[in-house]
Amino acid sequence: MNxxxxxxxxxxxxxxxxxxxxxxxxFVVLHNDNPPLGGARYSLVGIDxxxxxxxxxxxxxxxxxxxxxxxxxxxPSSTVSRAHARLVRRKDEWLLEDLDSKNGCCVxxxxxxxxxxxxxxxxxxxxxxxxxxAALPAPPGxxxxxxxxxxxxxxxxxASLVPAVAAGLGTLVRIAxxxxxxxxxxxxxxxxxxxxxxIHALSGRPGPWVAVHCGxxxxxxxxxxxxxxxxxxxxxxxxxxxxxxxxxxxGTLFLDxxxxxxxxxxxxxxxxxxxxxxxxxxxxxxxxxxxxVLAATHKSLDLLCLQGEFRSxxxxxxxxxxxxxxxxxxxxxxxxxxxGDLLRHTNVPGAREARLSVTAGRRLLSHAWSLNIRELKxxxxxxxxxxxxxxxxxxxxxxxxxxAPAKLGPEKDVPSSTEELRAQLVSLLQTHRGNVTxxxxxxxxxxxxxxxxxxxxxxxxxxxxx
Ligand SMILES: Nc1ncnc2c1ncn2[C@@H]1O[C@H](COP(=O)(O)OP(=O)(O)OP(=O)(O)O)[C@@H](O)[C@H]1O
Numbered sequence: 001m002n003x004x005x006x007x008x009x010x011x012x013x014x015x016x017x018x019x020x021x022x023x024x025x026x027f028v029v030l031h032n033d034n035p036p037l038g039g040a041r042y043s044l045v046g047i048d049x050x051x052x053x054x055x056x057x058x059x060x061x062x063x064x065x066x067x068x069x070x071x072x073x074x075x076p077s078s079t080v081s082r083a084h085a086r087l088v089r090r091k092d093e094w095l096l097e098d099l100d101s102k103n104g105c106c107v108x109x110x111x112x113x114x115x116x117x118x119x120x121x122x123x124x125x126x127x128x129x130x131x132x133x134a135a136l137p138a139p140p141g142x143x144x145x146x147x148x149x150x151x152x153x154x155x156x157x158x159a160s161l162v163p164a165v166a167a168g169l170g171t172l173v174r175i176a177x178x179x180x181x182x183x184x185x186x187x188x189x190x191x192x193x194x195x196x197x198x199i200h201a202l203s204g205r206p207g208p209w210v211a212v213h214c215g216x217x218x219x220x221x222x223x224x225x226x227x228x229x230x231x232x233x234x235x236x237x238x239x240x241x242x243x244x245x246x247x248x249x250x251g252t253l254f255l256d257x258x259x260x261x262x263x264x265x266x267x268x269x270x271x272x273x274x275x276x277x278x279x280x281x282x283x284x285x286x287x288x289x290x291x292x293v294l295a296a297t298h299k300s301l302d303l304l305c306l307q308g309e310f311r312s313x314x315x316x317x318x319x320x321x322x323x324x325x326x327x328x329x330x331x332x333x334x335x336x337x338x339x340g341d342l343l344r345h346t347n348v349p350g351a352r353e354a355r356l357s358v359t360a361g362r363r364l365l366s367h368a369w370s371l372n373i374r375e376l377k378x379x380x381x382x383x384x385x386x387x388x389x390x391x392x393x394x395x396x397x398x399x400x401x402x403x404a405p406a407k408l409g410p411e412k413d414v415p416s417s418t419e420e421l422r423a424q425l426v427s428l429l430q431t432h433r434g435n436v437t438x439x440x441x442x443x444x445x446x447x448x449x450x451x452x453x454x455x456x457x458x459x460x461x462x463x464x465x466x
Contacts, residue, residue: 020164022135023142026050026071027161028058030336032127032361033077036343036352038148039336041161047071050087050094052125054080060145079103079126093118094132101126108409109362120410122365127358129365131333138163148337155198157191159341162331168323175321176202183258183318184296186325187446189374192296193256195325200252205292207250215260222265224281226272233282245278245289253291258318259299259310270314293318300451327446328369328376335365335376342377343384350389354380357393366408367401370441422457425450426464434465 024044031037042060044050048068055074063070075084081101087094094117098105106124107115117123119134142163153159154173160166175182176199184192193211200209217225224233228243245253255261261269272278273293277286295318304310328335343351356364360383369375379401386396394402425439432438436454440447454461 020137020139020142020167023138023163025133025136025138025163026073027131027133027333028073028075028128028336029122029131029333030129030339030356030361030365031075031077032129032356032358033079035336035354035356036340037076037336038340039161039333040145040147040149041163041333042071042073042145043142044071048089051083052080052085052087052130053083054078058147058149075125075128077126077128080128081126084125085123087117090116092134096123103127106358108407118410122362122408124358127361129336129361133333136163139167142167148340153198155201157194157198159337160331160334161337162326162333165326165331165334172199172321172323173202175199175323177204179292181293181295181318181320183301183315183320183322184294184325185301185322185448186296186298187327187372187448188298189372190298190325190327191373192298192325193254194373195323196252196254196256196294196296199294200254200292203252203292205251207252207290208248209252209254210244210248211254211256212244213256214265215257217261217265219262219264222262222268226265226268227278227280229281230283233280237282240280243278243280245272245291246280246287248291249289251292253293255293255295255318257297258295259297259301259304261310263309263311266311266314270311270317273314273317298447300448303451324448328372330446332365338373338376339364339380342373342380346377346381346384348381348384350387351380351384353389354384354387355391356383357391359394360392360397362408363394363397363401368441418457421453422459425454425457425459429459429461429464432464434461434463436461 026042026044028040030039037058040058046069047062049070050073051070052073052075055076057074057076059074061072063072081099081103083099084101085099085105086097088097096105096107096112096115096117098113103126105112107117108122117132119132121132123130123132146161148159148161158169158173160169182199184195186192197209224241224243226243226245228241228246229237231237231239277288279286301310301315305312305315343354364379379398382398383392383396387393428439436447436450440450443450
């Protein structure tokens with residue numbers, strides 16, 4: 001056995017990431033009449049025209065005709081006509097033309113026969129929802145087509161159609177196989193634990209998966225909880241207990257909500273990580289252990305370090321590699337694959353055959369998802385359950401989703417210069433008395449994202465509180 005705590009190798013994130021360039025894509029986001037089908041993305045590099053029609057399976061091909069390159073997209077839906085619509089490129093935008101289809105086309109929820117298509121627009125072809133993105137950062141290789149139905153992820157939580165997200169997850173697959181401590185960051189419900197389990201599954205480590213909820217570790221008992229104890233070490237210690245760390249020997253120790261670990265417990269944990277051995281409470285002999293540490297938090301550890309609430313030396317130990325999971329609203333093109341995944345894995349009757357009405361689908365696509373994939377899972381469970389094997393209508397969705405003001409369409413613009421961004425942040429923080437969560441909701445960005453912006457602009461939310 002290689003008796004080490006694998007926590008210290010520091011691999012700079014950007015060294016592992018290839019440079020990205022902005023590329024145009026067409027996404028198949030959601031099949032309302034067959035959501036388990038997931039989604040797909042197609043590169044529009046060099047494409048002058050797109051034709052869309054019904055096919056037996058979802059498929060795309062490219063043809064060259066008279067000096068123009070055409071993407072031929074086939075969608076398996078009875079709501080799509082054989083020759084349904086055409087998009088023709090006009091400089092920076094596209095022109096959508098309905099080809100006299102039976103069920104028509106909508107752009108951002110409005111029925112159209114001809115309409116310009118710009119970055120972020122949602123296009124409904126019958127009941128299938130597509131989205132055009134003019135310039136998404138894409139690393140090399142991302143100009144390939146990706147179809148979630150043809151390429152299942154290597155482990156749970158590792159699927160994304162969004163090029164930058166998929167590239168980050170691809171790097172994580174490589175990291176999973178290396179003895180490197182990894183810190184997973186992201187808002188609540190973004191799938192950090194699911195991803196951590198995926199990393200453990202890919203790691204090839206033969207030992208067990210042991211998850212620790214750090215908020216539940218009490219300062220007085222933390223040594224015994226982490227290191228275990230020997231029989232008779234204290235009142236109530238009726239037998240030897242291995243503790244979390246020794247239980248994870250040869251496997252993975254997942255430290256969930258690491259930002260909630262009390263300060264004294266942080267010192268204890270750091271000592272264990274440094275020494276790569278544990279002495280159970282009441283014991284005398286240290287035991288060497290081989291544990292791969294994964295940690296997760298929805299809090300900004302950098303900020304907690306600045307506030308003196310988290311030890312920076314512990315952070316350095318835990319963050320051999322850092323991975324940020326974006327909130328669902330920043331990867332809405334993945335909604336279809338997430339819905340497909342959730343429907344395939346739930347035991348709600350009828351989930352695998354579930355269908356959504358077009359209006360229900362629009363609501364799901366325009367909702368802000370402040371609680372991310374967890375909220376999506378709850379909404380789907382309720383919707384599919386109430387629909388009782390019928391079509392999930394708006395009336396089957398929880399009130400919070402139906403009543404929230406939302407409009408399908410491009411995301412709100414964010415200011416392009418630092419001065420503009422600073423002015424916007426200051427104005428929002430003044431209005432919302434330094435409440436970063438409120439600002440993040442309004443700007444449609446994660447709290448971590450807002451903290452990064454505030455750092456960049458030299459803005460301190462504490463100046464606006466009180
Ligand atoms: N990629 C995914 N596919 C399907 N379901 C997912 C995915 N990611 C997360 N989920 C589901 O969403 C819910 C929240 O996921 P998870 O607990 O991993 O989030 P988290 O980021 O660890 O949340 P928290 O910070 O609150 O602990 C779980 O029910 C999980 O099964």
